[in-house]
Amino acid sequence: MRISLRGQPVPEDTDPRIIDGKAIANALLADLAREVAALIETGQPVPGLAVVLVGDDPASQVYVRSKARQTVAVGMRSFEHRLPATVTEDALLTVIDRLNADPAVDGILVQLPLPRPLDAARILDRIDPAKDVDGFHVVNAGRLSAGLDAPVPCTPLGCLLLLRQAVGALSGLHAVIVGRSNIVGKPLAQVLLRENCTVTIAHSRTRDLAALCRQADILVAAVGQAGLIRGDWVKPGATVIDVGINRIPTADGRTRLVGDVAFDEALAVADRITPVPGGVGPMTIACLLRNTLAAAAARRGAAHGL
Amino acid sequence: MRISLRGQPVPEDTDPRIIDGKAIANALLADLAREVAALIETGQPVPGLAVVLVGDDPASQVYVRSKARQTVAVGMRSFEHRLPATVTEDALLTVIDRLNADPAVDGILVQLPLPRPLDAARILDRIDPAKDVDGFHVVNAGRLSAGLDAPVPCTPLGCLLLLRQAVGALSGLHAVIVGRSNIVGKPLAQVLLRENCTVTIAHSRTRDLAALCRQADILVAAVGQAGLIRGDWVKPGATVIDVGINRIPTADGRTRLVGDVAFDEALAVADRITPVPGGVGPMTIACLLRNTLAAAAARRGAAHGL
Numbered sequence: 001m002r003i004s005l006r007g008q009p010v011p012e013d014t015d016p017r018i019i020d021g022k023a024i025a026n027a028l029l030a031d032l033a034r035e036v037a038a039l040i041e042t043g044q045p046v047p048g049l050a051v052v053l054v055g056d057d058p059a060s061q062v063y064v065r066s067k068a069r070q071t072v073a074v075g076m077r078s079f080e081h082r083l084p085a086t087v088t089e090d091a092l093l094t095v096i097d098r099l100n101a102d103p104a105v106d107g108i109l110v111q112l113p114l115p116r117p118l119d120a121a122r123i124l125d126r127i128d129p130a131k132d133v134d135g136f137h138v139v140n141a142g143r144l145s146a147g148l149d150a151p152v153p154c155t156p157l158g159c160l161l162l163l164r165q166a167v168g169a170l171s172g173l174h175a176v177i178v179g180r181s182n183i184v185g186k187p188l189a190q191v192l193l194r195e196n197c198t199v200t201i202a203h204s205r206t207r208d209l210a211a212l213c214r215q216a217d218i219l220v221a222a223v224g225q226a227g228l229i230r231g232d233w234v235k236p237g238a239t240v241i242d243v244g245i246n247r248i249p250t251a252d253g254r255t256r257l258v259g260d261v262a263f264d265e266a267l268a269v270a271d272r273i274t275p276v277p278g279g280v281g282p283m284t285i286a287c288l289l290r291n292t293l294a295a296a297a298a299r300r301g302a303a304h305g306l
Numbered sequence: 307m308r309i310s311l312r313g314q315p316v317p318e319d320t321d322p323r324i325i326d327g328k329a330i331a332n333a334l335l336a337d338l339a340r341e342v343a344a345l346i347e348t349g350q351p352v353p354g355l356a357v358v359l360v361g362d363d364p365a366s367q368v369y370v371r372s373k374a375r376q377t378v379a380v381g382m383r384s385f386e387h388r389l390p391a392t393v394t395e396d397a398l399l400t401v402i403d404r405l406n407a408d409p410a411v412d413g414i415l416v417q418l419p420l421p422r423p424l425d426a427a428r429i430l431d432r433i434d435p436a437k438d439v440d441g442f443h444v445v446n447a448g449r450l451s452a453g454l455d456a457p458v459p460c461t462p463l464g465c466l467l468l469l470r471q472a473v474g475a476l477s478g479l480h481a482v483i484v485g486r487s488n489i490v491g492k493p494l495a496q497v498l499l500r501e502n503c504t505v506t507i508a509h510s511r512t513r514d515l516a517a518l519c520r521q522a523d524i525l526v527a528a529v530g531q532a533g534l535i536r537g538d539w540v541k542p543g544a545t546v547i548d549v550g551i552n553r554i555p556t557a558d559g560r561t562r563l564v565g566d567v568a569f570d571e572a573l574a575v576a577d578r579i580t581p582v583p584g585g586v587g588p589m590t591i592a593c594l595l596r597n598t599l600a601a602a603a604a605r606r607g608a609a610h611g612l
Binding site: 206 | 427445446449450451452453454477478488502506507508511512513
């Protein structure tokens with residue numbers, strides 16, 4: 001436990017080295033609520049987000065409920081479409097087509113994973129790219145990689161916003177991203193390249209990962225391996241973004257969430273670090289709503305301040 | 307000058323450290339000619355490549371002529387469409403639409419740069435992605451970045467084929483790519499990531515570029531700055547791919563082509579290196595024809611051996 005100058009124990013979440021994702025996400029949500037109100041005040045229709053949930057995966061149900069609650073909390077409309085796990089691909093595509101054509105819907109999110117044998121790539125690519133608030137449509141992935149205007153997938157966007165808060169200007173910094181998934185590692189590489197970072201993408205085949213990580217001014221872990229990144233892999237003064245969310249058993253027979261970074265070790269070396277939970281996680285839904293507002297403003301030809 | 311074991315001077319182009327792009331391209335062209343012949347022998351129509359040239363840029367005219375000659379040399383049909391620099395965007399789009407619909411055309415290439423005020427992005431995105439043999443369509447860029455089957459742009463594909471010849475298995479090697487253009491650096495990063503390389507993308511904002519380059523097992527220079535990469539930036543044993551083509555004045559008042567790498571310096575350190583000219587350059591048209599054959603085979607539902 002850390003002790004303050006006045007001899008009081010400092011609660012962990014006020015350690016200035018720990019990036020408070022929850023507070024930053026809440027500030028973003030408050031900004032979004034203001035922007036939504038301003039848009040509506042100009043006489044524009046209320047922005048709307050449609051979430052499509054197929055099947056009854058319990059984790060997906062929790063996410064969808066949370067998304068709906070926060071969508072409404074910032075003043076947007078939330079539309080939920082629940083379909084049985086047995087839905088045919090054609091029926092699901094028909095739902096997407098209807099949402100594409102619906103003027104009240106600015107953003108469409110299909111909750112992943114989809115039950116088999118549904119073809120997620122085919123279904124996601126049916127979404128109108130202008131309503132693709134997850135940024136997973138192949139056209140938007142292509143636009144992002146070409147440096148064109150495109151929605152940034154929510155988790156990489158959350159990482160970027162945390163980095164801007166924690167670091168400020170990113171130009172010239174060396175970012176090492178461990179993990180090359182289509183939803184985090186690869187789009188984040190595009191985004192940090194656009195910010196003029198030097199970008200290295202590492203993965204399971206990388207040789208001497210520790211030495212590579214030690215070069216990073218910005219170290220991003222997005223692999224899903226609890227505690228993979230050790231303290232001595234972190235360069236003193238680096239900023240560490242931990243995207244991993246891993247559930248591990250504890251001594252008392254329960255479980256807890258940890259990231260891909262050995263947090264206490266890294267905290268002793270890093271300049272700034274995101275905790276798990278409470279770091280990148282809270283940013284994801286806020287960024288989804290940010291993408292939804294941006295899509296709504298674009299469809300209305302309106303400006304917004306984000 | 308190097309001296310062979312038998313005391314004879316060795317001509318530079320037989321130095322085994324110099325990757326002979328011309329020979330590798332010629333071998334690829336010979337393979338392509340065999341594949342085209344085999345496809346036609348099964349009763350399939352002759353593959354065809356359409357090249358659209360707008361305006362009278364002399365360099366573009368040379369490229370287009372060379373492409374047409376090599377297209378015919380491997381047994382394919384070449385269609386040239388020449389349009390005045392004053393052509394309207396709509397008229398150009400109509401030409402693209404016609405080529406998209408033409409069953410004799412398997413590949414469409416719009417020669418860049420386009421004269422102003424034509425919008426290259428809009429025109430390239432009008433090409434049917436299945437006929438996009440340059441791999442510049444936003445859908446194909448997105449598919450490549452998502453790890454899906456997609457045509458690889460010709461210059462990065464040429465780099466990959468040279469690396470496979472020169473190095474063999476690429477998995478686990480650290481590739482440092484200097485340059486982040488949409489036509490070379492960024493797609494090459496995707497391709498080398500797919501080959502399980504650790505990939506670093508460096509650029510003009512990169513700090514201590516020399517130290518970064520010295521870590522590379524594979525060093526790719528694609529920036530267009532004559533001799534930027536010095537010999538002491540190369541790790542002993544590295545493979546160097548020089549994509550740069552720069553025309554510089556010589557002492558006698560003429561000009562010559564050089565790459566982005568200080569060739570003689572790097573040759574003393576590298577294990578393998580591409581020369582300029584005669585390295586990556588000759589691969590580019592061969593790779594265009596490879597993409598055309600692949601597109602033709604895919605449209606016919608036929609297999610090919612490439």
